Amino acid sequence: MWSSEDKARDTVRRQGRGLSAGQVAEKVAEAVVRVRETRAQAASPGDWGELGGDPVELAGVWAARLVEWRRVAALLEADGHPTYEPSQDQEGTLWAGEREQRRREALTRQEGWLAQQRDEQDELRAELWLAADVSRRLRAIAGRAGLSPEQVLAQLAEHARVSDSGMVTVEPFLPG
Known part of the structure; x- marks a missing residue:
């Protein structure tokens, strides 16, 4: 449901709350090191060591986290806030709102x-063979009513x- 960027923004908003510019x-700096390590690990074939999971995805x-941490650092510098507070981050708040809206949708x-699946469980689909004379009568009734034979049987x-x-x-x- 969420992209790597969405996850990074969410993580940074949670972990960054109350952090100073330093x-x-x-x-x-940590993200720079992690990007370098994970890219090197992804480029090397074979054992993925302690990283686990898919190194390319990691x-x-x-x-994505590096981009977001840099954005937060620039925000603190530009606005002069002593600490990062997600509520003061208009862009991050907008993104969080969009993510929440996508989650709700x-x-x-x-x-x-799920409701459709439950309804389908209650539905009955039947295939039935009728004698020729009954079948002709049903088709005639359906034709006069402007319905299909299945609709007449359902009614x-x-x-x-x-x-x-x-x-x-x-x-x-x-x-009808």
Whole structure:
């Protein structure tokens, strides 16, 4: 759901809260080292050692964090704030809002999909073979109503009632 840049922005906003410009500079330096190490690890074949996971992906994560730490360092320098506070970072706050909106939209889509799956579990799909005379009658009824035979059968099923004795009845209705 989130890109490497989104994850880096989120991580930096959380880890950067309350850090001074000097501490942010240390984070920039650490990210520079991590980018170099992960890129070297990604370029070498074979054993990925203690890094674990995909070194190319990890290199991308650290590169995105480096960009974000540098942006925060520049923000502190430009605005003259003694420490980084995410609430004072308009660009970071805007990005965080966009990420949260995408997350909510994804959750809404997932909830819709799950509801659709539940509804489909309750649906009945049936294939049935009817005698020729019954089939002709059904097609004639459907044709007069401007419906498909399947639609007529579905409406017939909707109007069917079962009595206490188990007898199935259908009151007269007009298909439509």
